[in-house]
Amino acid sequence: MKALIFDLDGTLVDTVYAHVLAFQLAFAESGIPIEAWRIHRHIGMSGDLLTQAVTRDSGLKASPQKLEAIEKCHGKLLHKLLPKPQPLPGAVQLLKDLRRKGILHGIATSGKPAEMKLALQDLHLSKDIVVINRKDAPLAKPEPDLFLECQKRLGVPPQECYAVGDAIWDLLAARRAGMLSLAVLTGGYSKDELIAAGAYRVFDNAEDLLGHLGELGLTPKQNARTS
Numbered sequence: 001m002k003a004l005i006f007d008l009d010g011t012l013v014d015t016v017y018a019h020v021l022a023f024q025l026a027f028a029e030s031g032i033p034i035e036a037w038r039i040h041r042h043i044g045m046s047g048d049l050l051t052q053a054v055t056r057d058s059g060l061k062a063s064p065q066k067l068e069a070i071e072k073c074h075g076k077l078l079h080k081l082l083p084k085p086q087p088l089p090g091a092v093q094l095l096k097d098l099r100r101k102g103i104l105h106g107i108a109t110s111g112k113p114a115e116m117k118l119a120l121q122d123l124h125l126s127k128d129i130v131v132i133n134r135k136d137a138p139l140a141k142p143e144p145d146l147f148l149e150c151q152k153r154l155g156v157p158p159q160e161c162y163a164v165g166d167a168i169w170d171l172l173a174a175r176r177a178g179m180l181s182l183a184v185l186t187g188g189y190s191k192d193e194l195i196a197a198g199a200y201r202v203f204d205n206a207e208d209l210l211g212h213l214g215e216l217g218l219t220p221k222q223n224a225r226t227s
């Protein structure tokens with residue numbers, strides 16, 4: 001394998017539950033009461049799909065304009081609730097080690113540019129890292145477009161990439177992109193759910209993944225060129 005493509009929220013940064021609360025408050029401001037767990041089950045897919053799915057699953061109805069307003073309100077509330085998203089355990093070290101070892105990697109997130117910028121700020125990324133967000137592909141997860149765009153920019157075929165995520169939506173998108181997937185528990189999904197959705201391996205968090213990096217058959221970039 002030649003590359004790792006990471007999801008961002010819940011995989012590298014601890015933002016899932018802040019997203020849940022921001023969406024719940026945004027729905028409430030529009031007069032729509034939604035239980036938090038229903039929102040959590042859809043975190044990781046694009047915001048427009050999430051607002052549609054959550055409203056439908058709750059047996060409620062809202063106009064497309066209202067759903068768009070809820071999504072915008074969520075963005076503002078998230079910024080207030082979590083102005084400084086924290087990296088998850090091991091995330092910074094994992095990215096540092098991948099750079100040191102010359103293993104190709106990128107980030108592909110369903111998040112919008114402003115949310116993404118905030119979440120990336122403490123990950124200490126290299127300036128040239130490939131980061132794909134909602135604006136870079138026509139459709140977000142669970143469509144495979146974001147992972148495929150990242151893979152193209154890394155210059156590695158899909159079958160040589162692992163997609164790494166915390167949500168079943170990442171794993172569905174990875175399958176559809178033709179990539180093996182690795183999962184972490186830091187987004188709140190259970191190991192059983194992640195394996196059922198297609199994860200090849202499930203790790204507690206990025207730190208645990210880093211501890212098992214040697215078992216994943218990853219080839220450094222310079223070696224990959226000559227092989």
Ligand SMILES: [Mg+2]
Pocket residue numbers: 007008009010011043044165166167187
């Ligand atoms: Mg995620």
